[in-house]
Amino acid sequence: MxxxxxxxxxxxxxxxxxxxxxxxxxxxxxxxxxxxxxxxxxxxxxxxxxxxxxxxxxxxxxxxxxxxxxxxxxxxxxxxxxxxxxxxxFGTIDALQKLFPPREFVPFIVTDKVMRTPTMVEMQLRPLGENLRFWPGQYVMIGDERVGAPLRSYSIANAPRPDGELHLLITKVEGGRTSTWVHEKVSVGDQLLVHGPYGTFVGDPSVETPVLCLASGSGLAPILGLADGALRRGFTWGTTLVFSARTEADVFDQGLMAWWSRKHRTFRSIVTYTGAEPPATAEFTGRIPTMLGQIFPSLEKHSIFIAGNPDFVEACKAACLALGAKPDLVHVEGYFPHWPAEVPPAERLT
Ligand code: FES
Structure with missing residues (x-):
């Protein structure tokens, strides 16, 4: 029964x-x-x-x-x-999931640090104490004021795992004190203090539509977190991830994409190249706002998640709306140089 x-x-x-x-x-x-x-x-x-x-x-x-x-x-x-x-x-008055209250100075150890592109490093952090509870798509802040690295925000590029590990993608920004500190000074084995989680760029829990994710640069981080979370819980409405890269050197995580595509029939990953010399094997070229219509004549039925720099986000959002996307199903995360800690409203906290 x-x-x-x-x-x-x-x-x-x-x-x-x-x-x-x-x-x-x-x-x-x-x-x-x-x-x-x-x-x-x-x-x-x-x-x-x-x-x-x-x-x-x-x-x-x-x-x-x-x-x-x-x-x-x-x-x-x-x-x-x-x-x-x-x-x-369960959840809020609108059945949105409750979010975890941010914590401060949570100790983590850097368990790995790998260059993923010429300018982007992936850092893996594991908690020393209790896991930091977060939802896919949220971000944390790291920094060390004592060495001149102010707190900066970085999205978590994975869904929560039993070992509590966080994967952060950090692009080296010209003159950026915190990103330079991460790239040049932080080493595997160091202890870092993490603050978070912050932000409300989390998947709608009751979405019953195909999902389209658009990302460029380290904007891929929250998108990876959301896709990881959705695929792990068996989301079957279909997820397409379109990543915008200037050159082949900007493309990373293709192994993970291949694994997701083979394991989950409803997942598709696409790379579009925007540089003057795309690789000979490129299936798609051009900026997402101009090439999206080739793949999706209509986005009327899609939930859309967009993350990247603010200009990228705005241009993609406009393109999606022009293809019929419903404004309340378009979720965006624009990265600003000094991204503040966005504590969700009290009614969304557990
Ligand atoms: S007790 Fe572990 S998921 Fe329920």
Whole structure:
């Protein structure tokens, strides 16, 4: 027998098929709920159940204490409804996902640092203590005032992982004190203090449309985070990622793109070259605003995520709207030189 899961305070309803857990029912309906182990061991999916009964299954006490149980909490990765309906605390009044309050001075160790293009380095950071909880698409701030590197914002280029690792893509900016510090001074094994997460460039949890992602330069970072998160939760409406590169040297992560394309039939990755001498193998050339119509005669049904420098973002947004995209389905993240810490409004914080 199927059951109805009612999300509160929005009142949105999701059908939970017989045998499904609450977590899989939410994911099938396009909602994103934090989860790590999907086996009742980590506590990431702990949620308050306001009404109705459920079978909790076998879970670890350290993930759900007796006190949690007494207070009505359950682990949704293992919970199966026993009543015709189950009311759970989930998201905002608009059913948008709640965001985690930013933390300051969180210690991380640089576990790897690799040049991805001639001007962009990828830094991998692993937390020393508790994982920093974030949603795909959000960003953190790093810097070290003592050595003249002010705090600067960098998007997280991956979805949350059990080991808490963050991947940051950092382009060396002419005269940029923090990016120069990262490129020239920060080494593997160093400890960095991270602040965040910030920003609201997160995927709409209830999107039931194909997704188009447009990126240039390190704008690829939040897009990778969003795509990683969506593909991991089995998003099947189709995701196309178009990356704008001047030359072949600007293109990176092609191995990951190939793996995603083979593993997820609904994922497609495209590179368009804007420089005067595109590689002979280039399938697409020209700036995204001019070439997009060749691939998508209409964007009426798409949700669109655009990230890159502000001019790129504006031009792409205008092109998408001209191809029929609905303005409220176009989400943008423009990188400004001094990108401030954007703390989400209180009603969106957990
Ligand atoms: S996802 Fe780990 S306990 Fe549910």
């Amino acid at each position: 199927s059951a109805t899961i009612r999300l509160q305070p929005s009142g949105h309803e999701v059908i939970c098929d017989s045998g499904d857990t609450v977590l899989s029912a939410l994911e099938k309906a396009g909602y994103i709920m934090p989860n790590n182990c999907r086996a009742g061991a980590c506590g990431e999916c702990k949620t308050k159940v306001l009404d109705g009964a459920f079978d909790q299954g076998m879970v670890l006490d350290m993930a759900l204490s007796q006190e949690d149980r007494a207070n009505g909490y359950g682990l949704m990765c293992m919970a199966k409804p026993l009543t015709a309906s189950l009311d759970i605390e």
